[in-house]
Structures are given as C-alpha cells and as structure tokens.
Amino acid sequence: EPEVTQTPSHQVTQMGQEVILRCVPISNHLYFYWYRQILGQKVEFLVSFYNNEISEKSEIFDDQFSVERPDGSNFTLKIRSTKLEDSAMYFCASSEKGGRYEKLFFGSGTQLSVL
Amino acid sequence: DQQVKQNSPSLSVQEGRISILNCDYTNSMFDYFLWYKKYPAEGPTFLISISSIKDKNEDGRFTVFLNKSAKHLSLHIVPSQPGDSAVYFCAASAQGTGNQFYFGTGTSLTVIP
Numbered sequence: 285e286p287e288v289t290q291t292p293s294h295q296v297t298q299m300g301q302e303v304i305l306r307c308v309p310i311s312n313h314l315y316f317y318w319y320r321q322i323l324g325q326k327v328e329f330l331v332s333f334y335n336n337e338i339s340e341k342s343e344i345f346d347d348q349f350s351v352e353r354p355d356g357s358n359f360t361l362k363i364r365s366t367k368l369e370d371s372a373m374y375f376c377a378s379s380e381k382g383g384r385y386e387k388l389f390f391g392s393g394t395q396l397s398v399l
Numbered sequence: 400d401q402q403v404k405q406n407s408p409s410l411s412v413q414e415g416r417i418s419i420l421n422c423d424y425t426n427s428m429f430d431y432f433l434w435y436k437k438y439p440a441e442g443p444t445f446l447i448s449i450s451s452i453k454d455k456n457e458d459g460r461f462t463v464f465l466n467k468s469a470k471h472l473s474l475h476i477v478p479s480q481p482g483d484s485a486v487y488f489c490a491a492s493a494q495g496t497g498n499q500f501y502f503g504t505g506t507s508l509t510v511i512p
Contacts, residue, residue, distance in 0.1 A: 288442065317498065326401065327443070327488060327502035340497045375442055384431055384492045384500070390442030 286310040290376050290391035297366055298399055305361045305394045307376030316359045317377040317388065318351065320344075327375070333359065334382060366398045402426045403491050405503035413511050418476040420506050422489030425470065429491040433500070434463060434474050437486045446487070447474070479510045 289308045297303050309316050318330040332339040333351050350362045359378075363370055373393045379386040404423045412418045422432075430451035435443035449456040449463045449472065456463050462475045476483055489503040 290442075293440075315498065319502075324504070326403070326504045327490075329499045329501070332498045340499055342499065377442070379498075382498060384496075384498055385448075386498075387445045388498075388500075390435075390444070392440060392442045 286389075288376055288378055288389050288391035290374075290394050292394060293392065294395045294397070296397045296399065299368055300365050303363050303366055303396065305363075305374050305376075305396070307359045307361075307378075307391055308357050309359055309376070309378030310380075310389055311357070313378035313380050313389070315339075315379045315382045315386070316351075316353070317379075318361045319375045319377060319390075320372040321375070322369075322372040330361070330374075339382070363396075366396075368398050371396055371398045401504075402429075402501045403489055403503040405487075405489055405506050407506050408504070409507040409509070411509045411511060412479045414481055415478045418474075418479045418483065418508055418510065420474040420476075420487050420489075420508065422472045422474075422503055423470060424472075424491050424501075426491070426493060426501070427470070428493035428495075429501070430494055431492045432463070432465060432472050433490045434461075435488040435490060435502075436483075437488065437505070443488055476508075479508075481510045481512050484508055484510050 316333040321327045331341040331345045375393045376391045377388040433448040434446040437443040465472045486505040490500040
C-alpha cells in the first residue's frame with residue numbers, strides 16, 4: 285500500500301541552526317500538509333500546500349518556517365533558526381484531493397529535538 | 400486554546416469488552432469529526448468520521464456517536480481486540496477553515512488479552 289515517508293526519523297540540532305525535514309508524499313496526491321505534536325500536547329496544524337503554493341497556514345507557521353516542493357516527489361519543511369520550543373514530532377501528510385472530507389495519509393513523523 | 404479535548408489520557412479494557420473513548424469540543428462551528436489511530440513509530444491513520452448531520456456512524460467494530468447539544472463525541476470499539484491498542488486522536492473541522500483540522504491530545508488505549 286502506498287505510504288507517506290519521512291526522513292530523518294530523528295533529528296537533533298542546536299538552537300539557532302536551520303533544519304530541513306523531508307517528506308515523500310503518496311505519488312498521485314496533490315495536497316500536502318505539515319502537522320506537529322509537542323510531547324504531551326495536541327497535534328497542531330502548521331500548513332497546507334497545493335499547486336506549489338501555501339493554501340493555508342496556522343499562527344505557528346511564522347517567518348521562521350517555509351515549505352517547498354523542490355522536485356516532483358519531495359515536500360520539505362524548513363525551520364530557519366530553531367528554538368527550544370520547536371522540539372516536537374513533525375508529521376507530513378498528503379491527500380489525493382483537497383477539501384476537508386478527504387482522508388489525510390500521514391507519515392510516521394520526524395522527532396525534532398532542539399538543544 | 401484547546402478546542403478539542405480528550406480528557407482521558409489513557410484507558411485499559413479487557414479483550415472482548417467495549418472500549419469507549421470520549422472527546423469534547425468547544426467550537427460550535429465544528430461540523431465534521433474524525434478519529435485517527437496511531438501505533439508507536441507510525442503516523443496517525445484515519446479510522447472513522449462523522450458529519451454533524453448524523454448522530455451515529457458505524458464501520459465494523461467501530462461506531463462514532465455525536466451529541467451536538469453536548470458538543471461531545473465518542474468512539475465505541477466492540478469487541479475490543481489487543482491489536483486495537485494504540486493512541487486514538489479525535490479531530491474536528493469547521494466549514495470555511497479548509498483542510499485545517501483541530502486535534503485533541505489523544506487517548507492511549509490498552510486492550511488486555
């Protein structure tokens with residue numbers, strides 16, 4: 285069964301460093317998302333992306349964050365200057381179509397630890 | 400700003416019995432609700448959904464009940480199986496908010512053989 289893959293599974297970085305989290309969505313999916321979960325807290329929406337543009341973003345997704353689809357398969361989340369509070373599990377997701385009735389398919393996540 | 404709340408962080412149930420996972424929400428604009436299941440080291444996977452025009456949706460052993468007046472939904476698993484042991488997330492969305500889903504903190508279900 286097709287799946288969303290994320291790399292790396294764990295990322296440790298120093299505060300202030302840039303990190304890039306990578307995702308390969310399901311191949312025929314057109315809509316891409318990033319969510320995150322800080323330990324013990326709720327899963328939070330960060331951003332949705334379609335047709336090489338951000339469709340929606342939350343308040344969390346400030347200027348330190350950016351997303352890109354650099355080629356036909358990868359979808360990346362960049363954090364320019366990481367902060368301690370960016371430590372979280374970051375989930376990439378994709379869906380075949382847009383709209384909130386579409387199922388999201390999630391990757392297994394990247395655990396980001398900012399020291 | 401916890402618009403979707405799962406007040407029970409964990410639940411243990413004997414195999415074969417019913418598991419009931421609860422979720423409360425505060426935003427009256429929410430009209431579509433989902434449950435996701437998450438195993439360790441895996442991403443959440445869609446389990447079942449319900450629209451606010453219904454008060455019940457069933458899929459095999461899984462049934463979701465929606466009580467709009469109480470702003471409450473519950474997921475019933477019957478009979479529970481050890482393979483159901485996972486973290487269950489409740490999520491909600493409102494018309495006009497696109498694909499933005501609001502998740503709860505999750506309930507960890509353990510089904511004891």
